[in-house]
Amino acid sequence: MLDIDRSAPVMVTGATGYVAGWIVKALLDAGLTVHAPVRDPAKTEKTAHLTALAEAAPGEIRFFKADLLEPGSYGEAMQGCSVVFHTASPFIVNVKDPQRDLIDPAVKGTRNVLEEANRTESVRRVVLTSSCAAIYTDAIDCASAPGGMLTEDVWNTTASLDYQPYSYSKTLAEKEGWTIAAEQDRWDLVVINPSLVLGPAINDLPTSESFRIIKMLGDGTMKAGAPKLGLGVVDVRDLAQAHLAAAFTPKAEGRHITSGHGTNTFEIATLLQDKFGADYPLPKRPLPKWLFWLLAPTAGVERKFVSRNANIVWKADNSKGRTALGLTYRPLKETVEDMFAQMVERGAFTKS
Ligand code: NAP
DSSP states (O other): OOOOOOSSOEEEETTTSHHHHHHHHHHHHTTOEEEEEESOTTOHHHHHHHHHHHHTSSSEEEEEEOOTTSTTTTHHHHTTOSEEEEOOOOOOSSOSOHIIIIIHHHHHHHHHHHHHHHHOTTOOEEEEEOOGGGTOSSTHHHHHSGGGSBOTTOOOOSOOSSSOHHHHHHHHHHHHHHHHHHTOSSSEEEEEEEOEEESOOSSSSOOOHHHHHHHHHHSSTTTTOBOOBEEEEEEHHHHHHHHHHHHHOTTOOEEEEEOSEEEEHHHHHHHHHHHHTTTSOOOOSBOOHHHHHHHGGGGTOOHHHHHHHBTOOOOBOOHHHHHHHOOOOOOHHHHHHHHHHHHHHTTOOOOO
């Protein structure tokens, strides 16, 4: 059991999002008061599920108005908070202007929130939701990492504004976080680096990129075959527990690879076959790498991405999180079945 100080409120940025929703639920269930700065508190369709969670839990939630790109806008929400969870950052792969749509909100947003922590006497810890994307860009980077797998010592050196800008945004944002943390000693920074997050949404209208991937497996897009893109997966509910452990484990420090399983896109489809294969057009065979490479431009995928990810094993060492934070991971089959079942219920797919 974590030793949680319930006397002070905690702040969660991006509370309307997929990942943060489960963090807020866990905090409310633990009896904490959650300050939730959101872009528009008047948009109740984005916050109603959080209000309902608070009503059913011992904790409380209060909404505030803030934007990552508006300096000083997190001040009111942070007042009196002991812990700040900074999750807000756009997770979108197809953007028009990567600087404006990804890098600026990620980097300026991290600076904005952490500089506010500098001005807020009550803050003792900041938990930053970074990503394994700040460690690597492509599955092939695993093999070139020391020991043939990703560790917390590895930094992403291959993403750029032109290639995988989301990964670049997470790398720059986490670096910015470490720079600001090093300039003071009142609060400490603990970083969570999740791999691809899957599992059911707690928000009603999830827009996270996580859902697009599962949608493509179930809606027939990959009926002829799914590529074997190497990746790591963590369940969104396990990830929420990781954030609480990062906040309330006094000795926690540094980065934490938070990933339950190394897998690939075809294996995820295979895990869904038992329960959903009869009703939905899930891919039954892997798409050969050469064919994917050939077809990639028509699917809007860069050939460089295919070369560096298809049929390549993804490997990361998650032992630090297990040991230092006591993290545990549920089976991958449970994660993807729960997610797919919810998407079926919400009408994401038509039966084959
Ligand atoms: P999400 O559902 O799209 O959540 C993103 C959140 O950021 C939303 O609450 C969004 O608010 C907020 N946000 C975006 N731009 C903002 C701005 N300018 N000002 C204030 N808030 C803003 O995505 P997610 O998957 O939960 O991702 C949450 C975090 O986890 C991100 O830091 C992401 O990089 C990280 N992560 C995600 C994954 C994954 O597989 N999902 C993996 C590794 C790391 P609105 O509701 O107003 O849009």
